[in-house]
Amino acid sequence: MSNFDLEELSFQIHNNSVSKGFWSDKDDEDRVNQILAKMMLVDTEVSELAEAYVKSSGSEAILKEFSDIIIRVLDLYAAMIRYKIVDGVLSKSLIEKIEYNKTRPPKHNRLM
Numbered sequence: 001m002s003n004f005d006l007e008e009l010s011f012q013i014h015n016n017s018v019s020k021g022f023w024s025d026k027d028d029e030d031r032v033n034q035i036l037a038k039m040m041l042v043d044t045e046v047s048e049l050a051e052a053y054v055k056s057s058g059s060e061a062i063l064k065e066f067s068d069i070i071i072r073v074l075d076l077y078a079a080m081i082r083y084k085i086v087d088g089v090l091s092k093s094l095i096e097k098i099e100y101n102k103t104r105p106p107k108h109n110r111l112m
Contacts, residue, residue: 006074006091013071014078023079031083038076045069 017023026034049065051057080086 006094007089010074010078010081010090013074014082017075022075035076035079035083035085038072038079042069042072042076045072 014023023034045065045068049062049069052061052065074090077086077090
């Protein structure tokens, strides 16, 4: 496994997305809608992953869908940093959440 900086990767993905015209500087109300739309694109990518799995599209197709999900999430994260919506470090929060989840009961007392 190669090492990489999650924050740096996020900013690289976001800068590419901006350069390709997928983000534009908008006023606050339009920015809210743009961010919400980007969140829904994450949902779309999850649906495409489910479709690849159900249709037995193979490992390569499934890995591409996982990659698309991660790209969308990291792009959104970097945009939220850029717009000063989020102030923090995703990799730190991720590690903290992983450690917290280790302390939770099996299935977090849920059926699934």
